[in-house]
Amino acid sequence: MxxxxxxxxxxxxxxxxxxxxxxxxxxxxxxxxxxxxxxxxxxxxxxxxxxxxxxxxxxxxxxxxxxxxxxxxxxxxxGTSCVDICGEPQFLELMKWKYHEKAAEKGVYIIGSSGFDSIPADMGVIYTRNKMNGTLTAVESFLTIHPGPEGLCIHDGTWKSAIYGFGDQSNLRKLRHASNLKPLPVVGPKLKRRWPISFCRELNLYSIPFLGSDVSVVKRTQRYLHENLEESPVQYAAYITVGSITSVIKLMFAGLFFLFFVRFGIGRQLLIKFPWLFSFGYFSKQGPTQKQVDASSFTLTFFGQGYSQGLSTDKNKPNIRICTQVKGPEAGYVATPIAMVQAAMTLLNDVSDLPKAGGVFTPGAAFSKTKLIDRLNKHGIEFSVISSSEV
Structure with a gap:
């Protein structure tokens, strides 16, 4: 039996x-x-x-x-489309290089960096461009994290992701060299990079360069929009505000430790084993408490410049400035799920507004013509114009 x-x-x-x-x-x-x-x-x-x-x-x-x-x-x-929150440039750009053509043949969409890295930045630049009455040529963004009374803490998963990403810089350089991409044209004056530690007068805060994937993602989006939709490319630089000079000093030392240790195998092991020590308390294996998550929020402020309609971009100085913001709840564990889920809903419901062929895309390349920003606005990640004026 x-x-x-x-x-x-x-x-x-x-x-x-x-x-x-x-x-x-x-x-x-x-x-x-x-x-x-x-x-x-x-x-x-x-x-x-x-x-x-x-x-x-x-x-x-x-x-x-x-x-x-x-x-x-x-x-x-x-034949299955995919949305994920991985924000590591080496992985994202390798997937584009290896699988874009195959995905296009199958008619599927592979869309990375669809969390806090890098939907607020990527869609924020597109929102700023859409709200300017003319040609947007350059944008600087400043990320401000607002911790609650119990302070700020980030899970060491993000820390490890940064370690693996920076440890793989040589492979990323080789990949970009092998891709043999032509430089994008610069419209208007070239955007000058700020000093490693600078003071943002508009926000009255010190800032340092933001080392996340936002710049890489936005540049890939601008390349797609220029090469496929013949749109004027936007120059972009990203910074994070750090408040007082004491915070600047702490972050400077943390950054120096990180950049030195990440170059060596044993250094990466130490960084992974002792995140709290080497990040000066910003990262831990325990991650944030629920109270810390509930009390935290972020603001991403964009300062853009460009030309009014009909004004030549060849010889004239930019004559329009615009300031926009993206505001939302705690970045890593609240805003990221919102962004990813709404990206997936957009992928399912705005099919006619997606790129006609499938492929491997950034969020901005995939969703620039969709209603993703409207969906995010309804779910707590708010896009708004702060000011716009002619100079």
Whole structure:
């Protein structure tokens, strides 16, 4: 008499322990292996729910950094579009280089950096361009994080992502060299980069260059809009405000430590093992508390310049200035899910407004003609014009 075969489930017990976290990563890695013909339902079990959650987050981070390509490849092979929040330029640009043509052939959309990195910045530049009564030529953005009374803390997953990204700069340079892309034309005066530490008079705050993926993503968007839609390219620079001179000094030392240690294997291991120490308390393995998340918010302010309609951009000085803002809740764990979900809803509902052929896109390239900004406005990420005037 044949016995009924029960479905098989794989459970990693003790996953919250030191060894268990590595077992969990190996199980997860096995499940995304492209050579596998099937997937097993699996779960984790342990004594501490919070530690289990951190183990899963760590596994997801490592897998997408090192095994994200099989996910992209599988989506294209199966005719499935994909939206993700990975913001690492090397991964994003490699996927564009390797899979854009294949995705276009399949008619699917692979859209990266669809979280806080880099929808506010990318769509913010497009919003600023759309609100200017003329030709926008250059934009500077300033990110301000508003912590609550209990301060600011960021989960070390973001810290690790930055470590892996900066540690891979040589490969990114090789990839860009191999792509052999022509420089975009500069319209109007060339945008001058600020000093590593500068004072923003408009905001009355000190600022440093923003080292996230925003500049890379916005530049790729501007290239697409120029080459495919014949739109005038916008120059872009990104900064983050740091408040007092004391904060400037702390961040300067943190940045120096980071840039030195990230160059070496043992240095990267130390950065990963002791995020709180080397980031001067900004990053931790525990991440923010719920109170910190609830009380935090962000403001991204854009200062743009350009030319009024009918004014030549060849010899004249820019005669229009515009200031816009994107405001939202806590960036990493509230705004990012909102941005990603609304990007996915836009992908599903605004099909006629997407690029006609599929491919690998930045958010701005994919969504510039859609209603994504309207959707974000309705869900707590608000775009607005602060001022606009002719000089």
């Amino acid at each position: 044949a016995t009924e075969q029960r479905p098989f489930h794989l459970v990693v017990f003790g996953a919250s322990g030191f060894t268990g976290q590595f077992v969990t990563e190996e199980v997860a890695r096995e499940q995304v292996d492209p050579e596998r013909s099937s997937r097993l339902p699996w779960a984790v079990a342990g004594r501490c729910r919070e530690r289990l959650q951190r183990v899963l987050e760590r596994a997801a981070l490592k897998l997408y950094r090192f095994y994200g390509e099989p996910v992209v490849k599988a989506c294209i092979e199966n």
